[in-house]
Amino acid sequence: MGVKKSNYSIIVHYLILLWVIYLVVFLKLGSFHMRWWDESMFAVNTYEMIESGDYFSFSYNGKPDLYNTKPPLTNWLQILFVKIFGYNELSLRLPSALAACFSIIFIFKFTAKYFGYILAWLSALVLLTSTGFIGYHTARTADSDSLLTFFLLITNLSFIGFILNDKKSNVLIFFIFITLAFNTKLYAAFLFIPAYIFILIYFKKFKKFVVNKIFLFGLLFFLISSVSIIYLREIESPGYLSKIFFNDAGRLFNALEVHSRSSFYYLDNLFSSHFSFWIIFFILGSILIFHINKNTKYTILFSTFVLVVSYLLIITLSLTKLQWYDMPIFPYLALVSGFSIHFFIKKVLGSKNKSDQIKQYSMVILVSIYPFLIMFGKSQANTIGLGERLQEADELYLFNAIKKDENLNGIKVLFHGWNGGLLFYKYKLLANDQEIELHTNIKDFHINDKILVSNDSLKIVLEDSFSLEKLSEYHASKLYRIKDIKEK
Numbered sequence: 001m002g003v004k005k006s007n008y009s010i011i012v013h014y015l016i017l018l019w020v021i022y023l024v025v026f027l028k029l030g031s032f033h034m035r036w037w038d039e040s041m042f043a044v045n046t047y048e049m050i051e052s053g054d055y056f057s058f059s060y061n062g063k064p065d066l067y068n069t070k071p072p073l074t075n076w077l078q079i080l081f082v083k084i085f086g087y088n089e090l091s092l093r094l095p096s097a098l099a100a101c102f103s104i105i106f107i108f109k110f111t112a113k114y115f116g117y118i119l120a121w122l123s124a125l126v127l128l129t130s131t132g133f134i135g136y137h138t139a140r141t142a143d144s145d146s147l148l149t150f151f152l153l154i155t156n157l158s159f160i161g162f163i164l165n166d167k168k169s170n171v172l173i174f175f176i177f178i179t180l181a182f183n184t185k186l187y188a189a190f191l192f193i194p195a196y197i198f199i200l201i202y203f204k205k206f207k208k209f210v211v212n213k214i215f216l217f218g219l220l221f222f223l224i225s226s227v228s229i230i231y232l233r234e235i236e237s238p239g240y241l242s243k244i245f246f247n248d249a250g251r252l253f254n255a256l257e258v259h260s261r262s263s264f265y266y267l268d269n270l271f272s273s274h275f276s277f278w279i280i281f282f283i284l285g286s287i288l289i290f291h292i293n294k295n296t297k298y299t300i301l302f303s304t305f306v307l308v309v310s311y312l313l314i315i316t317l318s319l320t321k322l323q324w325y326d327m328p329i330f331p332y333l334a335l336v337s338g339f340s341i342h343f344f345i346k347k348v349l350g351s352k353n354k355s356d357q358i359k360q361y362s363m364v365i366l367v368s369i370y371p372f373l374i375m376f377g378k379s380q381a382n383t384i385g386l387g388e389r390l391q392e393a394d395e396l397y398l399f400n401a402i403k404k405d406e407n408l409n410g411i412k413v414l415f416h417g418w419n420g421g422l423l424f425y426k427y428k429l430l431a432n433d434q435e436i437e438l439h440t441n442i443k444d445f446h447i448n449d450k451i452l453v454s455n456d457s458l459k460i461v462l463e464d465s466f467s468l469e470k471l472s473e474y475h476a477s478k479l480y481r482i483k484d485i486k487e488k
Contacts, residue, residue: 013117014105017124020372021104024128024379025097025139030090032382033399033421036392039142040420041068043092046078047427050087056229057236061423064237069244071183071229074144087431089142089399096146100139103150104128107331110157111338114300118345118360122338123331125364126281129371130330132274134379137324144185149328151181152192156332159196160303163203164296168214175218182226186244191328195310199303261321266312269323275330277371278337285340301339304332341367390476393454395421397477398436402428409434411479414453414462416440442466451480 034040045058045068056072058065077095085091104124112120127133137143155177162170181189200206209215234240262268271279289301308329315325345363350356389396394413401408408429413422413436422438429436436452442465445451451468453459454477462468467484 021101025100028380029093033395034424036418040424042142043424046075056232066243073183092142099146099150103153119338119342121364122341123334125368126278126337127334129375130275133330138327145324145327148185151177152328153331171214175222179222179225191311191314195307265321266326281337281340282333285336304335308332393476397474398425400474411450411452412437414439414458416455447482449482
């Protein structure tokens with residue numbers, strides 16, 4: 001039995017969608033070095049988790065790690081891809097990239113169901129071309145925020161589904177995915193809760209949502225699974241409970257790790273970079289919501305608007321602010337923005353016949369082509385600032401040398417500062433039977449040692465102590481051979 005004609009159209013939509021997602025999210029995903037901070041931290045934790053076999057606790061450089069207090073779900077998914085593709089940049093970034101891909105697909109599918117394919121394409125393309133969604137710490141790096149965003153998206157779409165149809169199955173899906181979100185990034189999974197309460201009260205669904213057996217079962221599932229994972233880590237890493245209660249929960253009231261920002265930090269980011277192409281359409285869409293009939297579309301758009309405003313208000317009031325904390329709101333920003341663009345397209349071009357639809361699709365391409373090309377260029381260039389290039393110069397050197405299949409065995413890296421990226425390359429090279437050493441001082445250096453160094457102060461220390469022969473360089477990082485020890 002053949003595929004129905006209407007199904008061919010649906011298949012074509014999704015094939016094209018997957019292609020444009022691939023071009024921005026997946027293409028050259030492993031073609032840039034392991035970045036500092038969270039990405040390299042997750043990479044090291046994942047490698048050491050594999051080596052130790054302790055899947056409920058983290059270690060860093062062989063010691064218990066209580067700096068990364070997130071639950072292990074992100075690392076478990078990374079382990080899966082490491083087992084398939086090996087320990088490399090691509091494997092570690094695939095969970096984030098896939099989460100971003102599925103976020104775009106699900107917002108497309110949901111929007112197509114209730115609004116049609118024109119708006120579905122607009123929402124998906126707005127999301128795909130948002131810098132706050134496709135950028136550092138988000139869709140293309142080995143962090144937890146893309147997974148959090150996807151799990152919360154399914155949580156929220158299930159919640160909106162319940163508001164629309166009162167189906168108890170939506171409550172179960174809600175709890176499954178909020179549990180996954182919690183086991184990805186702890187309390188960040190709860191930041192939409194004030195919005196849920198407001199929406200349930202506004203649509204008079206609070207009692208229906210809460211007073212039923214599925215809600216109690218879902219709540220029990222959340223508590224048992226989440227508490228079990230936390231308890232198992234506390235057993236293997238004593239002090240973990242105290243850390244997540246007094247440190248992580250305190251991010252709302254204290255600026256941890258010198259991450260204090262202005263009150264309008266997230267709004268400034270949305271206007272200046274994270275959503276700059278589309279922010280005016282979100283504002284217009286937010287106004288239009290309150291001028292449409294109170295039907296299914298109104299319910300979805302109003303709920304989406306509340307989710308954005310509530311989440312944005314909470315992270316704005318929080319004293320700890322980081323540029324990627326706003327990632328979970330981008331699917332809803334995209335839906336509201338897409339709605340306003342579609343509204344104006346219909347006003348200008350009409351929407352009564354097939355000819356009008358062709359014009360609308362043409363306008364979708366016209367509106368999104370420039371932002372898409374810009375985002376495609378950014379995702380492929382992987383450009384970082386001069387300060388970051390200097391900071392991560394040794395990682396850049398090692399990445400480039402491995403790509404060229406150079407022999408790095410025996411190299412000693414003299415460094416200062418964060419060593420997560422260097423540990424990643426140390427572990428990656430071990431898989432290829434090469435070993436490098438990481439040093440913070442020169443006391444263990446000898447004649448004929450090969451020393452990799454990028455920090456200017458360390459270069460001076462090295463030059464003052466040894467006669468050196470420069471073997472190679474890449475950006476600010478130089479590889480020397482020690483010819484002799486200078487007399488003091």
